[in-house]
Amino acid sequence: MISDVLLADLCADFPQAVRLQRLVGCLRSHFHCGAVAILRLEEDHLRPIAVDGLVRDALGRRFSVGLHPRLAAILARRGVTCFHHDSALPDPYDGLIDEHVGEPLPVHDCMGISLQSEGKPWGVVTLDALEVGTFTASAQEELGQLTALIEASIRTSRLEGEIRALRMGRAVGAAGETVRDDGEVIGEIIGESEAIAQLMHEIGVVADSELPVLLLGETGVGKELFAHRLHRLSRRRDRPLIHVNCAALPESLAESELFGHVRGAFTGATGERPGRFEAADGGTLFLDEVGELPLAIQAKLLRTLQNGEIQRLGSDRPRRVDVRVIAATNRNLREHVRDGSFRADLYHRLSVYPIPIPPxxxxxxxxxxxxxxxxxxxxxxxxxxxxxxxxxxxxxxxxxxxxxxxxxxxxxxxxxxxxxxxxxxxxxxxxxxxxxxxDLDGVVAPADAAADAAPFMSAPATSLREAVEACQSRCIEQALEAQSGNWAQAARQLGMDASNLHKLARRLGVKRDEPGGSKSAARTR
The missing domain is CATH 1.10.8.60 (Helicase, Ruva Protein; domain 3)
Known part of the structure; x- marks a missing residue:
């Protein structure tokens, strides 16, 4: 009997993801379903955490309860909810069933149950059968009888995950959420790869410390999401997280933005204004694209990191602040230290614990x-x-x-x-x-990457930096060519901010001809 199988699994020592996958597989086999899914309630949406019979990308989807009346109906009542073949309510899995990928679901039956944990709504289990009449009255009754076992399996899975995390010295979130390694989405971070599992483990370890953290990664990897995760797992979680985009700070206003100013400090300073450090007092300051900071501001930032003091622009009185700094960059700061555009002492202060984010x-x-x-x-x-x-x-x-x-x-x-x-x-x-x-053909794809890289590999460069800059120039030129000289669209294609693209292009000597001229980008050096 299926209840015996579920009881045996409860007593077995399975990893969290394996336990839940066995659960949906067992339900699908027993009830002769086309698909089974366990979805967890998170605020106003349901998130699949285990599926059998649905396409792989279903695990990354979020089903808004308000937009899916079948899921809302299942969640709203205690007991089995059944939708027969003549139900007019839209099916959330239309086009997502493995056996009918991309096709409208044939006439079929659906049923589901709401799940609770510790007396509170937890989520739902849904079952879809592709043959009319599969979910008979006895099948519905049997699913209702299995509700307690299904809830026990989910609760056991959650507790085992928390115990495993505590044994490994990893963090448990403020709402009791474990920093898991089983592929579960944590916050808005989606992934089940080994690279993400290792990254989550590392973040869980360092989050509760007071060490500065330097997040390293290419443009678009989600450095801000990981900075938020670090803050939420830290002992400062109830204090503010202040985000500063260093690349967007004009050099003339950077000092005032970070450290504040007093009345009369400069033209237009009609009153006192606290800076971002004071706003983050007791909490966390996230310095995004820290490699873009001007050298003069780097020196003042170093002083703050060393002694915990700031000085508003135009003031002689220092102020104490208690701030944890998380910095992020897509640059190679070691190279910038070598060429003198980034202070070595500041680099060592910020990179007490560097965390590379995988592309x-x-x-x-x-x-x-x-x-x-x-x-x-x-x-x-x-x-x-x-x-x-x-x-x-x-x-x-x-x-x-x-x-x-x-x-x-x-x-x-x-x-x-x-x-x-x-x-x-x-x-x-x-x-x-x-x-x-x-539109993946318009940019470098894996099959073409080696061929496109050949000119750079065959032409000896004076240094690695020159080779990197030559590659960057080529990418910018290709993007501009593909977007007919539109800088904003080229920036979107390259996955970067338009102002940052202009800065990089100026530094590399890449320019566009005036309107009406040639449509090809040219390098000035």
């Missing part, structure tokens, strides 16, 4: 989970019945190198959905995104 190309199938998240966001945003990827498109996403990382993936999915609508696709149909809509 998307090193995260395996995480790209499909993230794609699922962006597909569901665009489905809801555009009012679509269903939005999914073809098998060929999934393969293309896995093969692509993602120079713009997660941010580029989000833009690729959003652009493809809009393109298909602009070509006349109906919002009432199941919309499938194929490879031709992803």
């Amino acid at each position: 998307l190309r090193e995260r395996g199938n995480d790209v499909l989970l993230l794609a699922g998240r962006f597909l569901e966001l665009n489905r809801a945003r555009l009012g679509l019945r269903s939005l999914r990827l073809s098998v060929a498109a999934q393969d293309a996403l896995r093969r692509y190198t993602w120079p713009g990382n997660v941010r580029e993936l989000e833009h690729v999915i959003s652009r493809a959905a809009l393109k298909l609508l602009s070509r006349g696709a109906s919002r009432k149909d199941i919309i499938t995104l194929d490879t031709d809509l992803l």
Whole structure:
């Protein structure tokens, strides 16, 4: 009997993800389902944490309760809720069943139960059968009888995860959430790869310390998300996290923004104003793109990190602040130390604990989970019945190198959905995104990367930095060419802020001809 199997699994020592996967697999087999899913309630949406019979990217999706009446109905009542083949309510899994990928679901039956944990709503289990009449009255009754065992399995899984984390000296979140290594989404960080599991472990270890942390990673890997995660797991979680984009600070105002100013400190300073350090007092200051700070401001920042004091611009009186600093950069700060554009002493202060964030190309199938998240966001945003990827498109996403990382993936999915609508696709149909809509051919893909890199590899450079700058110049020129000289669109293609692109282009000597001239980008040196 299925109850005996579930009881035996309760007594077994399984990893959290394995236990839940065995649970959905067992339910699917016993009830002869096309698909089974366990979804956890998080604020106003349900998040799949284990599925069997659904496409892989389903684990990255978020189903808004307000937009999915079947899920809302299951969640709203205690007991089994059944939807027969003649139900007019839309099915949240339209186009996502493995056996009918991209097709409208055939006439079928659905049923589900709401789950509770410690007397509070926890989530739902859903079962979809592709044959009418599968979920008979006796099947519904049996599912109701299994509710307590299913809830016990989920509770056991959660407790085992917390115990395992405590044994490893890892952090447990403020709301009792464990920093898990089983692929569960933590906050807005989606992934189940080994690279992300290791990163989450490292963040859990360092978060509770007071050490400065330097987040290292390419543009678009999500450094801000990881900074927020560090703060939420720290002992300063109830105090503010203040975000400063150092690349957007004009040099003339950077000191005032960070440290504040007094009345009359400069033209237009009509009163006193606290800076970002004072706003973060007792909490955390996140210095994003710290490598962009001017040298003069670097010296003042170093003094604050050394003695915990700031001095407002125009004032002689120092002020004490208690701030933990998390910095982030996509630059190689060691190189900038060597060329004198970044202070060595500040670098050593900031990089007490450096954490490299893996690029998307090193995260395996995480790209499909993230794609699922962006597909569901665009489905809801555009009012679509269903939005999914073809098998060929999934393969293309896995093969692509993602120079713009997660941010580029989000833009690729959003652009493809809009393109298909602009070509006349109906919002009432199941919309499938194929490879031709992803626009991955216009930029360097894995198959072409070696060929495109050959000129740089064969031409000896004086230094590694010159080779890197030559590659950057080439990428900017190609992006400008592809976007007909539109700097804003080129910046989006490259996954960076337009102002940062202009700065980088000026430093590299890349410029555009005036309107009406040649459409090719030229380097001035």
